[in-house]
Amino acid sequence: MIIRRGEERDLAGIDRLLEQVLTVHSTGRPDLFKSGTKKYTDEELLEILCDDTRPVFVAADADENVLGYAFCVFQRHPNDNILTDIKTLYIDDLCVDETLRGQHIGSSLYRYVLDYAKKEGCYNLTLNVWECNQGAKRFYESCGLVPQKTGMEKIL
Secondary structure (H helix, E strand, O other): OEEEEOOHHHHHHHHHHHHHHHHHHHHHOOOOOOOOOOOOOHHHHHHHHOOOOOOEEEEEOOOOOEEEEEEEEEEOOOOOOOOOOOOEEEEEEEEEOOOOOOOOHHHHHHHHHHHHHHHOOOOEEEEOOOOOOHHHHHHHHHOOOOOOOOOOOOOO
């Protein structure tokens, strides 16, 4: 397995995994997530893959099949009234093919992203995890992440 920046040739594999993530979210929170749709059009995905401020990394096997991905976004808050101007790498989405989980692909992707953030001079690495996705929450905790803040809601 190799981990590298995502490329146009990875579109089909990334799309397949995006569908798996959407299924988890739309099953867990059908009031918020639509099923049977796509998070990004292929045009949007191609744009993201070329954007150095939003790096996407893929884990691929020897045949270049996408096993997992990590969508990332650099964040800063220059000239903000209350927030310090630190450089953060935010993991917008991390997924490993549901048939391959438990083979340490996700932890390898996470470590790769963590090392990348360090090399890029980031202060921290952040992500959000939905409460309905307890498997992801356990995975992130096993990687050493701790809650930074908690989003709360009351459905009216």
